[in-house]
Amino acid sequence: MHPWAALVTVAGTPNALLERLQRDVLAALDAPDVRQRAEQAGFEITPSTPQALRERISADLALYGRWSPKGASRGCSRPRARR
Numbered sequence: 001m002h003p004w005a006a007l008v009t010v011a012g013t014p015n016a017l018l019e020r021l022q023r024d025v026l027a028a029l030d031a032p033d034v035r036q037r038a039e040q041a042g043f044e045i046t047p048s049t050p051q052a053l054r055e056r057i058s059a060d061l062a063l064y065g066r067w068s069p070k071g072a073s074r075g076c077s078r079p080r081a082r083r
Helices: 014-032 033-042 050-067
Strands: none
Touching: 014 033
């Protein structure tokens, strides 16, 4: 398993906003100080596209969902509040 992180938003977000977020996040991740701090913390910055992220999530759900009784059938969901 290779852990990863991503920035996501709600379904139906306008394409113009998605494009701006993508552009702004890529610019921030490309800043030398951000890249240096991330690497010092053990992160490898590997930007991709929204389509590549959708494919990664689908592939991970197909691969790892079988270990979760709800994972493969429900996909991603909001964590439940602690009581």
